[in-house]
Amino acid sequence: MKNIYIIYGTSGLIGRHLAQKLHESNSYIIGVSRNVARTKKKLPFLNEIHSLENLSSETFKNNKNKFIFINLSGEPLLGLWTKNKKSRVLESRKYGVSKSIELIKKHNLLNSSILSASGIGIYKKHESKSITEKYSETGNSFVSNMSEKLEINLKENAPKSTKKINLRFGIVLSKNGGSLTYLKLIYNFFIGGKIDNGNQWWSWVHIEDVIESIIHIINKNIEGSINITSPNPEQQKDFSKTLGKTMKRPNFIITPSIFLKPILGEFTSEIADSRKVLPQILLESGFNFKYKNLQKALDNILK
Numbered sequence: 047m048k049n050i051y052i053i054y055g056t057s058g059l060i061g062r063h064l065a066q067k068l069h070e071s072n073s074y075i076i077g078v079s080r081n082v083a084r085t086k087k088k089l090p091f092l093n094e095i096h097s098l099e100n101l102s103s104e105t106f107k108n109n110k111n112k113f114i115f116i117n118l119s120g121e122p123l124l125g126l127w128t129k130n131k132k133s134r135v136l137e138s139r140k141y142g143v144s145k146s147i148e149l150i151k152k153h154n155l156l157n158s159s160i161l162s163a164s165g166i167g168i169y170k171k172h173e174s175k176s177i178t179e180k181y182s183e184t185g186n187s188f189v190s191n192m193s194e195k196l197e198i199n200l201k202e203n204a205p206k207s208t209k210k211i212n213l214r215f216g217i218v219l220s221k222n223g224g225s226l227t228y229l230k231l232i233y234n235f236f237i238g239g240k241i242d243n244g245n246q247w248w249s250w251v252h253i254e255d256v257i258e259s260i261i262h263i264i265n266k267n268i269e270g271s272i273n274i275t276s277p278n279p280e281q282q283k284d285f286s287k288t289l290g291k292t293m294k295r296p297n298f299i300i301t302p303s304i305f306l307k308p309i310l311g312e313f314t315s316e317i318a319d320s321r322k323v324l325p326q327i328l329l330e331s332g333f334n335f336k337y338k339n340l341q342k343a344l345d346n347i348l349k
Contacts, residue, residue, distance in 0.1 A: 055119030117142030216275035239299035244283025
């Protein structure tokens, strides 16, 4: 018996880092991508690469293997949330889970798991309350509703024998791609600073800890919804101060979130709302974060 990893969104930020890490341990990796040719060029070490529509593998014929489906695909959230944009964002995230369920049932893959990207945006915003996985209140924003629909879809439609894991990602910090790309741009134009009063909590996480936590979850057979954030969230005013200091850029502009609405639309609420999220399940299961401190994380990424 061997582990077979099927990664949807292999060429995305988290997908490519995860594939590279799994490759280091000689894992068997099947990449799923909208652009097979580009993915082959970027990640030539993948054992197989298939398009979203034509996912099939000889490995599915041996259901004694352990099949780990990891759904990281999805249209980026950034941008104006028009009706069409919202539809694409939701459907692009549902596809990987639906396809995984279809394959598990078709090939009777009894020893299987589905890990699916969700987000901390599922939680109801709160000015100061520490939010762990036990916090059951969900918000009413588009991201909250979408995340809830995705998690319900996995819970209700995947076979009972399949392990179900929702990866509730925070703000992922990385050298190439992710939220930091846009934040760096702001500071490079010398317009960094607080958004509103800056008291809202930002729950961030370093990309290396994201990847190691996913592998930890798989190896420890953890199930359910799991927060993937640093154990030390920061208020936005402190986050921006640390980023400005690290980049050697000023940090004095105060931007009312209402000014961001014409550019970001409803997405504005995701950076203006407060969610102080803690990774209780990861910590209790013995996961050790490499980057618990924001300054250390930014020093590593921006050096």
